[in-house]
Amino acid sequence: MSCASKSAAIAGVPVVRPGGRGGARYELDEEALRRVLLRPGVQELPAVVVSVAGAYRGGKSFILDFFLRYLTAAPPSQLSGEWLGIEDEPLKGFHWRGGAERDTTGIHLWLEPIVTTTSNGEKVGNPYTSCNLKTHFFWLTHTNVAVLLMDTQGTFYSDSTIAQNSAIFALSTFISSVQIYNLSGNIKEDDLQPLQLFTAYGKLACEGDDKAFQTLLFLVRDWASPYEHAHGYCGGATLLSKRLQSKPNQNPELREVREHIRSCFDSIKCFLMPHPGHAVEKQNFTGCLRELTEKFRLKLLELVPSLFDTPKLINGERVRVQDLFDYFRKYVDIYNGDEAPEVTTIYKATADISLLAASRAASSVYAAYMEPRINGPRSLSRRVLADAHAAARASAEKVYAQKKKLGSQTDVHDRLQELIKELQASLSHYELSNDANVRKTVSLARKAYDTAVSN
Ligand code: GDP
Ligand code: MG
Numbered sequence: 001m002s003c004a005s006k007s008a009a010i011a012g013v014p015v016v017r018p019g020g021r022g023g024a025r026y027e028l029d030e031e032a033l034r035r036v037l038l039r040p041g042v043q044e045l046p047a048v049v050v051s052v053a054g055a056y057r058g059g060k061s062f063i064l065d066f067f068l069r070y071l072t073a074a075p076p077s078q079l080s081g082e083w084l085g086i087e088d089e090p091l092k093g094f095h096w097r098g099g100a101e102r103d104t105t106g107i108h109l110w111l112e113p114i115v116t117t118t119s120n121g122e123k124v125g126n127p128y129t130s131c132n133l134k135t136h137f138f139w140l141t142h143t144n145v146a147v148l149l150m151d152t153q154g155t156f157y158s159d160s161t162i163a164q165n166s167a168i169f170a171l172s173t174f175i176s177s178v179q180i181y182n183l184s185g186n187i188k189e190d191d192l193q194p195l196q197l198f199t200a201y202g203k204l205a206c207e208g209d210d211k212a213f214q215t216l217l218f219l220v221r222d223w224a225s226p227y228e229h230a231h232g233y234c235g236g237a238t239l240l241s242k243r244l245q246s247k248p249n250q251n252p253e254l255r256e257v258r259e260h261i262r263s264c265f266d267s268i269k270c271f272l273m274p275h276p277g278h279a280v281e282k283q284n285f286t287g288c289l290r291e292l293t294e295k296f297r298l299k300l301l302e303l304v305p306s307l308f309d310t311p312k313l314i315n316g317e318r319v320r321v322q323d324l325f326d327y328f329r330k331y332v333d334i335y336n337g338d339e340a341p342e343v344t345t346i347y348k349a350t351a352d353i354s355l356l357a358a359s360r361a362a363s364s365v366y367a368a369y370m371e372p373r374i375n376g377p378r379s380l381s382r383r384v385l386a387d388a389h390a391a392a393r394a395s396a397e398k399v400y401a402q403k404k405k406l407g408s409q410t411d412v413h414d415r416l417q418e419l420i421k422e423l424q425a426s427l428s429h430y431e432l433s434n435d436a437n438v439r440k441t442v443s444l445a446r447k448a449y450d451t452a453v454s455n
Pocket of ligand 1: 060095273
């Protein structure tokens with residue numbers, strides 16, 4: 001079958017859409033977000049959130065579909081490189097297309113988180129990488145994580161307002177663990193502008209060794225000077241160090257970005273991608289491998305496997321898939337406020353959610369201790385129940401204390417008091433259901449006794 005004869009469109013789930021006030025507000029589709037994030041068996045896993053942001057018609061959705069292909073391939077073909085697929089397979093997943101009009105608007109997530117395994121820090125080389133960077137590795141020991149793929153609006157220099165552009169870029173950076181900043185041709189001076197917010201935020205949020213964000217990857221498409229800086233991570237590293245150098249005649253704000261950006265992200269990388277070949281300009285191009293140049297394919301093999309090993313962290317703590325729901329809600333609310341968001345407001349929101357996540361983890365520990373006792377075959381005396389509560393509460397408080405938390409001492413203390421109240425309320429609930437069990441047992445025993453006596 002010819003490559004061009006098959007359809008290539010499925011699309012992701014729009015979770016944030018431009019809404020009122022001429023597109024300057026955002027609507028969060030909570031129902032859609034719930035369907036993606038709150039899935040049994042997945043919602044408790046650490047989240048790896050990979051976002052691609054940048055100007056429209058820059059090939060973002062197109063490359064995301066290769067991420068999808070990699071993530072859904074069997075592990076042996078991930079290792080051998082066969083995940084790239086067969087020559088005549090059209091590229092499917094997030095909707096991408098030719099032409100000059102924008103396609104994706106707002107933020108789209110892939111239909112479901114994709115469960116995969118990451119290494120626990122043991123590194124081996126990616127056979128496709130062209131240089132010896134330590135950043136590429138395949139897993140050796142196993143930790144399950146859930147990867148979320150995020151496609152963003154990216155109408156940077158088109159009909160949307162600056163506020164709209166920077167909001168989507170900011171939202172996706174705050175929520176992701178790997179922000180891929182997709183650029184055409186080069187890293188230009190203006191491209192650094194959207195990073196200003198993160199340096200300001202980073203200064204506020206850095207505590208100890210924990211940086212505010214994890215990975216920022218400049219992905220330069222159609223890099224045309226490989227003799228100067230080679231394609232791939234190697235050439236990317238040398239180009240990046242040149243672009244991030246401070247010089248006296250630079251715009252002072254962008255000089256500050258250059259000086260501080262490294263203190264906000266755990267890792268800043270750059271990858272130089274070759275042009276995919278002139279087939280991309282044809283109207284009936286469906287993204288089949290056959291139509292992509294050998295160079296482009298080789299660089300996909302280097303780039304794609306390197307992207308999914310960075311869990312989302314807030315203050316050094318892994319964020320679970322279900323916790324992302326609160327992050328989306330809070331951040332979208334902030335961007336819908338009347339004022340331009342201040343970094344302090346964003347910091348406060350992040351701190352609130354980090355405390356909520358710590359207290360949720362503590363509540364889960366409490367419930368895991370209590371539930372099997374309450375639902376066991378025998379009802380318990382009030383005294384035994386009170387002892388169980390005391391032990392479960394102690395474990396919960398320990399977990400809360402151990403979790404790294406953002407926020408002031410007062411906020412941390414207040415959230416602990418809330419947690420203790422919630423656990424006390426759970427105890428009352430357990431007591432009621434235990435009393436009902438006791439009554440049921442007594443009534444069954446009485447019935448059995450009456451039956452035995454009457455016989
Ligand atoms: P998005 O708006 O950034 O999501 O862009 P799309 O993924 O929809 O792609 C827009 C167009 O760019 C499509 O016709 C793709 O075939 C084409 N395209 C994809 N990747 C590349 C690339 O690396 N270079 C060039 N020049 N075009 C690309
Ligand atoms: Mg797109």
